[in-house]
Amino acid sequence: MAAKRKVTLQIPLRILGAFDEVAKRQLGIGRNAFFSMAAIMLLVKLATLAAPKKRSILLKELDSEYQSLLEKAGKAA
Numbered sequence: 001m002a003a004k005r006k007v008t009l010q011i012p013l014r015i016l017g018a019f020d021e022v023a024k025r026q027l028g029i030g031r032n033a034f035f036s037m038a039a040i041m042l043l044v045k046l047a048t049l050a051a052p053k054k055r056s057i058l059l060k061e062l063d064s065e066y067q068s069l070l071e072k073a074g075k076a077a
Helices: 015-025 033-050 052-076
Strands: none
Touching: 015 033, 033 052
């Protein structure tokens, strides 16, 4: 999961403002880190749809990526 790809999201300004409020003001992290963490959390919830063998691999990879994000967010704060 080391490769990165730019993704464009079209989000209403009111919702983006709410994201910024939580991410920057309350958590002290950037918008990109916030969206990455949210995407990982969503994938974890959806992992139950995967086959058991693939699910365990996916969860290990997501855990590794999440830990990396937490480290980067901690350094930036």
